[in-house]
Amino acid sequence: MTTKNNALTFQTGEAVVYPGHGLGLITGIEEQEVAGFKLELLVLSLEAGKVTVRIPIAKAKSSGLRKLSEPAVVKQALEILSEKARAKRGMWNRRAADFQERIGTGQLIAVAEVLRDLNRGPQQEEASHSERQIFESALDFMIKEVAAINQITDTEARKLIEQSLASAPRPGKSAKGNAAA
Template structure:
């Protein structure tokens, strides 16, 4: 295995892993798997008390990416301001689509889910599964906004909430 291609990811970088959201690269270590020595990123997801090992040569293929740029955060906020687009499909099909968007790791798609599932107090009640998907998307969005701004999650949640409320007004 050649070490010529240097990865764009370094220890202590915050990255987005599609299925789990924002994590931190704690180290890069070598591990023997089935007789092969693989170089692995060791990702820590503090909130979920989870550690993940990702082969360095597979990281980009599986969609691991750097945190969004401030510009991308602005685009996500603009997406939140848009009108909710709810398809007339059956809930099971829509839920599957929302799930795919959340697990894509794409900030804009995650913002779409938050926008489409957000309810103001005077709107109809959310079903349990709607609320679950909404909260999962909101958490992913908020964590990345917090990580990019270097602020805390409470501040990021307030920022996202203000955008959603301004839309309702």
């Protein structure tokens, strides 16, 4: 079964991204009566926690439900990972809220920016517990989508992402950075 929603077409069996929940699979489109109204619902099976969610088709777009990113977006996201981290100033709780908000958008580019900005390379263990949790959350989200788009395993997607992160310049990595320290 296929349905259209504001120029978005969803089909049973299609992989989609549901912000805040990650990758899901449309397992069906059904009609239910709720409070006297007939609603057409997309039935999603979400990987995280093996949860089933029903979203009214009329609200699918406003909920942020989207198709998987295009391969060009994946390429751009991987390039972002290899860029220098953008240093953020200010209190950690505000930065953490900003990172969580960007992950919550479900947009691959925003998630890649979070990974880039939290990347400490081999010193990731030195990060605070909450910093590591946000990093792992963003990493898991990106792994799932990259794997689905490129039709590779999660392990292969993780390697691809980690290679991009490893090529990013970090403070103290260059001779100039060591002289300043």
